[in-house]
Amino acid sequence: MVNPMMVLDKVELRRGGRVIVGPISLGLRDAGVTMAMGPNGAGKTTLLRALHGLERVSSGQIRWAESAEALRARQAFVFQTPILMRRSVLDSIAYPLRLKGVSRGEARERAAACAETVGLRVRLKKDASTLSGGEKQKMALARALITEPALLFLDEPSANLDGRSTREIEEILTHIRAGGTRIVMSTHDIGQARRLADEVVFLHDGRLVEQASSAAFFDAPQSNQAYAYLQGDIVI
Numbered sequence: 349m350v351n352p353m354m355v356l357d358k359v360e361l362r363r364g365g366r367v368i369v370g371p372i373s374l375g376l377r378d379a380g381v382t383m384a385m386g387p388n389g390a391g392k393t394t395l396l397r398a399l400h401g402l403e404r405v406s407s408g409q410i411r412w413a414e415s416a417e418a419l420r421a422r423q424a425f426v427f428q429t430p431i432l433m434r435r436s437v438l439d440s441i442a443y444p445l446r447l448k449g450v451s452r453g454e455a456r457e458r459a460a461a462c463a464e465t466v467g468l469r470v471r472l473k474k475d476a477s478t479l480s481g482g483e484k485q486k487m488a489l490a491r492a493l494i495t496e497p498a499l500l501f502l503d504e505p506s507a508n509l510d511g512r513s514t515r516e517i518e519e520i521l522t523h524i525r526a527g528g529t530r531i532v533m534s535t536h537d538i539g540q541a542r543r544l545a546d547e548v549v550f551l552h553d554g555r556l557v558e559q560a561s562s563a564a565f566f567d568a569p570q571s572n573q574a575y576a577y578l579q580g581d582i583v584i
C-alpha cells in the first residue's frame with residue numbers, strides 16, 4: 349500500500365472474557381474517507397475508539413506512520429451523541445483551544461470562524477443545550493475542527509438527523525476532506541457511504557470481512573454478509 353497512515357496487525361479487543369473486535373489486520377492509507385460499515389454490534393464504534401486511543405487493545409499492534417503521540421495531538425473524535433457543556437455555543441466550540449492554553453479572545457475568534465463553517469453563526473450566544481439535534485452535531489463538528497485535525501474520526505455523525513441536516517453535515521465533511529483532513533467514520537446510511545466514502549471497511553461480528561474501494565464494494569461486494577447488509581437483509 350502507498351503511504352499507509354496506520355497499520356493494524358492482528359489487533360484484538362477482549363472485554364469480559366469475550367472477543368468483541370478482531371483479530372483485525374489492515375492498512376489505512378493517508379488520504380480520503382474510510383467508512384466503517386456493518387450491522388449493529390459488528391464492532392465499528394469499538395474499532396474507531398481503539399484507533400483514536402480511547403480503547404485498550406488486548407493483543408496485536410496498531411502502528412502509525414508518525415509517532416502516536418504526535419498524531420494524537422492532531423486528531424479529533426466526533427461522538428454519535430454530542431457531549432454538551434453548560435456554556436454558550438461560542439464557548440463550547442472554543443473549549444478545546446482554551447484547554448491548549450489559547451487566550452480567550454483568540455479562542456473565541458477562531459470559534460466564531462468555525463461556527464461559520466458549519467452554519468451556526470447565528471446561534472453563537474445560545475446555550476449549547478438549547479440547540480436542535482442537528483445543530484448540536486454541527487457544534488460538535490466545529491469543536492473538532494477548531495483543533496485543525498489531520499485525522500478526524502466520526503461515529504455515525506448523522507444517526508438521528510433528518511435528510512437536510514444529514515446533507516449539511518456531509519457537505520461540511522466533503523469540504524474538510526478537500527482541505528486535506530483524513531476522515532475515518534462509521535455509518536448505517538448506505539446512501540451516505542456511497543456519497544462520502546473512498547473505501548469501505550466492512551465488519552461483521554468483530555471481524556474484518558471486506559476492505560475495498562467504495563466503487564468495488566457497492567458494485568460487487570465479495571462476501572455474503574456485505575451483500576445481505578446492502579440488500580437490507582438480516583445478516584447472519
Ligand SMILES: Nc1ncnc2c1ncn2[C@@H]1O[C@H](COP(=O)(O)OP(=O)(O)OP(=O)(O)O)[C@@H](O)[C@H]1O
Nearest residue numbers: 363364368369386387388389390391392393394395
Ligand atoms: N466495554 C465493553 N464491554 C463488553 N462488551 C462491549 C464493550 N463495548 C462494546 N461491547 C460489545 O462489543 C460489540 C461491538 O460493539 P460496537 O458498539 O463496537 O458495535 P457497532 O458496530 O458500533 O454497533 P452499532 O451499529 O449498534 O453502533 C457489541 O456486542 C457490544 O455489546
